[in-house]
Amino acid sequence: MTTLLNTFEKLPREKQIKILDAAAEAFASKGYYGSGIKEICERANISNGALYKYFLNKEELFMAVLDRCQQIMVEYLYEKHTKIESSILHTIEEYLKEIADICEKFPSYLTVYANLGAPHMEKFSERFSERFKESGKYIYDMVSEAKNRGEVIEEVDERALGFLIDNQFILFLYSMLSDYHEKRFRSFMTIEDEIELTTEMKIAFILDSLKAFFK
Template sequence: MNAFAKLPQKKQVHILDAATESFAEKGYFGASIKEICQRADISNGALYKYFRNKEELYFVILKKCQDILVQQLYERHTQLNHSFKTTVRMYLEQIETLHKKYPNYIRIYANLGSNNMELFSQKMHDDFMKSGSYVISMVSEAKQRNEIPQHIDDNVLAFLLDNYFILFLYSLVSDYHEKRFRSFLRIKENEALTSKKKINFILDAIEIFMHQR
């Protein structure tokens, strides 16, 4: 990694973006070093100078996925500068923004839940589970502001909320999860399903907890 770290920032980004594009399109096992090098405009020898193998390269990309989520989602959108409901809406809207800005990185993050990715999901478990602590903090702060009834368990609501966040993210990269939203929203395939409709559906779902007195 020392050789890679010494490269100009623009060159680092170009290589990682090219590799991420290959992994997002073909998966970890389908993407080849040869193809990655062609997309990155570097030789095979150069890639192995920067990374010991494809696995190490993939871990670096996963780390960048985590950095994007922490810096541009968790740290910015879990503090209640607005109402709890507005904060949840802004969090979901930011997920969509990040998907538009970093589609391949978000797809790779979503694919980490696949059955054949246990090696990576286990090693990255602690890093990616940090999202839960941010969501718990969001819920706890909302309770302190009396926006959520005191008898609601912080961890239970945070777990539910985090799953809504993940399902929304998955629906942006997966036809299957998009269809799950359509099923519960009773929207036919020939009808438009916007992110706004999905977000409003999630907000309606958490509204139930906010009024349990």
């Protein structure tokens, strides 16, 4: 009488999280196809069969992880920024800090989410296309309102600036999660491998790159 997902939903939240965490960790570190059900179950300390009571198959488990990704991003990123009260540069800084924060708190989920951009993940990423419109709208509004408040230089189109800012966000996010993008960051900042590259430094660097847009 109950759907399969309900079996999972009936679990204590703590256990749900443990399972999703285990899956997210696996998917983040080995990718979808590289991760095995067995390993995930071991990490989550549940039996092989239990997982298939909770989820119809591996795909559904992955989807559940993606749902939690979105949940996390909404809860920690978007909901915190419903009101833009201070200057846009400050807002951007706050936003970057927030990104850094959730990347530290939920690296696996964010990684899984970030990897959706790969072409062979199209099958999974489709369900997220709606999110872009929201995200795009959010940044556009931020810029638009700032322009109304006279904070933004006249010469630039709000949408184009929004896109540019979002690109900075995205690649900052990537740099928090992948060595590859971290190295790219270092390279532009001309920081040697031995020297530590702190989040603050990265944020300052990004803000620096953007300040020409604001009065």
